[in-house]
Amino acid sequence: MGRGGGGGVGLSPAMRCAMHYNMRHPKRGMALIFNHETFASPALKQRLGTNVDCDALDKTLRSLGFAVTVKRDLPFSGVRDYIAMMAAADHSAFDCMIVVVLSHGELGRLHAYDTHYKPDQLWHSFTADRCPTLAGKPKLFFIQACQGEELDPGVKLRDRTETDGQHSADYKIPVHADFLIAYSTVPGYFSWRNTTRGSWFIQALVEELKAHGTTRDILTLLTFVNQKVALNYESNTPDCPVMHQQKQISCFSSMLTRMLIFGHKT
Template sequence: MDQKWTALLEDIAYDMTHQKRGRAILINNENFDNHKQRKGTDVDAKRIQKCFIELGFEVVRKNDKKVSEMMNLLEKESQRDHSTSDCLVVIILSHGEEGRVFGTDYAVHLDQLTTLFDSTNCPSLAGKPKLFFIQACRGTDFDDGVVVKSDDEPDGIGMDSHGFALDQDFLLAFATVNGYYSWRNRKNGSWFIQALCDVFSRHSNTLDLLSMMTRVNNSVAFTYQSSQSTGGKKQIPCMISKLTKDLYFTPKSKR
């Protein structure tokens, strides 16, 4: 590759040539103190763990964590030296409500998690992508009377996108838009995670992240629909991007 093209890539794309791809922290909450069990989430966890391993990440999976344990896990991660890594990924599979995600005991504001990795709290990730993938509902409280008797069921309690203290170079990808359910199948996992892993496995060598996320939106919107017993509902993911460059998961050269 000539120097001119290399310089152009440095201007428009993140540097993904560090020694390591980075770590992907996967929090998979299935069993809760006061909320319905999220059956099918282990299917999601297994699938997305495999997906990010294939992208070169060191995946750290933790199941059924209380809020204090989630905070402790991510605080420790923010204190690590990420200077030899391309980026960081945080994946949360859980219930959610009004700007919060649930541990197995209660909820925590999402901005309390994201700010742990801003330039002040995690300087070794300054200028690098911090990617959050959130599989949870963002709408009406499931416990207030939405009864689903099929394998397709809403995935939580609700989440609002307001009030996030986001630094630059963050991306938050949500399974659904504010105010709506995120659907999860007990046998096959959630629509969002199925689509995300399928798109990433097909296109990660050729497309940038935002282009892939557009294809995830397309897949969820046009491929999936809940059973007739739940009214044939649809879903559309969305994201909040403060990325400042294109992000390509350029394959790591074998050493």
């Protein structure tokens, strides 16, 4: 689907000043998971534990009503093609969409099987001018990957115990509105993954989606994902002191313009 340019006026999926996104479309929407375990370059180690993340996310997103597609170890051309296919689809009957990447990364780039690419190549095809059937609808991206090699040893704190109806006139929206991009770690830093239980970020995200995915606003939910990652996890590598007892904090960037609560989908 090409750029919309200055063509006709699309119908907003929600009233102009609505507090919440319209999640009452016939279907929840598409979810695309790129799961990268092995890579062409010998310098990139096998990502043991990523299939645990992928399976948990697949099951959880399906329970929220998403139509999930999982693609494993694709080269960049495959990632690009599936993104293009998803952007070209008709999302008129959908509430929203999700793209997940589970891979290796560095600051400003992610790895496909054969090469690296910039993260913005995941979402630039979904702007309101390029994908008009998603205009005004939430577009969510979750990225489990390192953003560098810096480590976070954490800072100790002493625990404190407390003792005490009608359509409005036409209006414009920015083409980059209604995006949310969540990263497993902050720029420049390492992202931890357990080889048997999966990554810290995806474990926390799945826990929150299972417990509160239909009742909490997504920004509140992700705040508690941050809390879980920050407080409930610490690396355990006593044979490698420089990597031992390290911490992590996930982060997200929101261009959402309303509260997003998935609710129950019948």
